[in-house]
Amino acid sequence: MIKDREILTGEHFMNGDFACAEGAIAAGCRFFAGYPITPASEIAERISERFPEVDGIYIQMEDELGSMAAILGASWAGVKSMTCTSGPGFSLMQENIGLGAMTETPCVVVNMQRGGPSTGLPTVLGQQDMMQARWGSHGDYEIIALSPSSPQELFDFTIKAFNLSEMYRVPALVMGDEVVGHMSEKVVIPPKEEIEVYPRRKYTGPAEEYLPYKPDEDLVPQMVAAGEGYRIHVTGLTHDEKGYPVVDAEAQKKLVPRLVNKIRKNAEKIIEIEETNTEDAEVIVLSYGISARTSFRAIELAEKEGIKVGMVKLITVWPFPEKRVYQLASKVAGFVVPEINCGQIVYEVERCVKGKTKVTLVSHPGGHIHDPRDIFQAIRNILK
């Protein structure tokens, strides 16, 4: 490792993709496998340049199927690992995201969203993979996904994603978008000692007593790495606490609800949102990613008219802040949900308010950010 090149402490003018790469390095990521795709390639480019300085391994795989499989393999070798992609590649990664969820493999997947479906809008933005993040792989599982709105947040949330992924042993997703990835802003990288990095939950006891899938109290099991002498077996089949495949209803009942509950039961510890002026708000804008930033302009316009508008900006999108949205629902005339898709997170808001208040979607099919006046109009309409 080159001295002083691990964490580039200081103030930078940096684009979001680079900030994401720096966040990964600061979090201790030392293995990256990826496949070129716009608008995420700059992350890979930055990593390929920076990793030799910190003794990390960068490999450009033959496709996204291989990239996702490779980061799972690297994680089982005991190394923190990451990949990055955009819509089409995210679709290809889904199967092995499922393997990651099933085998409880910590790793981070960054999706710099662009407009879809299919090849869609390769070089311009969308927020259309938010539900795919939650439901993209087959079968029942829960996932953790974060949504950054700025290069600074790309740095911070990438570190957070690594920490949550290690803490709950689940692939963690950073759901960025083309605009936050490509914009350049001030990014402050703190000194090493101020960056909180959560280590792997390691088992260090005797091999004879080790049950690789026996959970701790918080439902998360302890991990070892290949090559440490524990002779583990890890499978994508339904398995028992030993890790051995058991293909029956009873084993399924023991395993799958735990995989789901380790996130659901710890949801309050995982969930983070940023609230602004929600205490006495008449209307609340709930948004995430780049759309949250456009919303602040709309809120200014509304406030000029004397409307009290609060803001709920999602930091974690999954798990969703179900309880808090329900609490707020009884206090306000309505929620406005701007997002760059034809309606995804709005369904989650509707589910959580349980009919207690109005919910208005401000949709945008992609290719551009919202016109803040559309959001402003929706805020006004709630009070009509």
Next chain:
Amino acid sequence: MNEKHPMDYLLREDRIPHIWCPGCGLGSSVSCFIMALEDSGLDLNKVVVVSGIGCTGRVAGYINLDSFHTTHGRAIPFATGLALANPELKVVVYSGDGDLIAIGGNHLIHAARRNINMTVICVNNFLYGMTGGQVGPTTPLYAKATTSPYGNFERPFNLVYLAAASGAVYVARWTALHLRRLTKSMTEALQKKGFSFIEIISPCPTSYARRNRLGDGLDQMKFYHDNSIIRHGADPKEADIGFQTKIVVGKFIDVERPDYHTFLTEGLAKVVGERK
């Protein structure tokens, strides 16, 4: 019969009996592998087995080493992650022809091209056994499968030629009958740094033999015995396998080329190293 076989400690006894059919060649391939592990002199705590999906995909579950049973076709990229993240590991991918050559074919050629330090053992039973005997990219011309009921009209891959052309530094083919020679090749592959590839032609009485009226496992074994020609150093291009034709076996390739991790780290040390 309570006596323990000296090699039993390398099997997960609590997982035996295995799921394979009587007469299947997979069991003998695993016996050879276990002997090769012993003979290799490797630290077995550093040997990792990775499988994909299918009959052969279950090997990872029976061998008492660190073992990973991954998704269909993705054993090689998973193994690539393991091998590059910890170069002290010796990673063995043990999987079937459908898994490695059809759905995973792209990964095979790229791992060989890069010369990733891993041994790939491909058990070739000429079709998809676990799902009931469907045609695949290794099914010989005219052979029958459940989805080629009138015979196969797709030209199959010649696996040793494919591996060699892609850049493997060690390529061998044996049948599940060549126990001693297969063990020796496996030992050599385990000891070799870089991408090594071993194809094992394996009887599948349940699907392939039955569909093609080739008798039971023993009959298939006898056929392979009578029809394999050992030709070390033969041109892999000349080693096509037809329906019930002669099978050229042996060690085709054994060359030296630095494995990817070594090549990469040494190369980077020259360019970036001086800044350290």
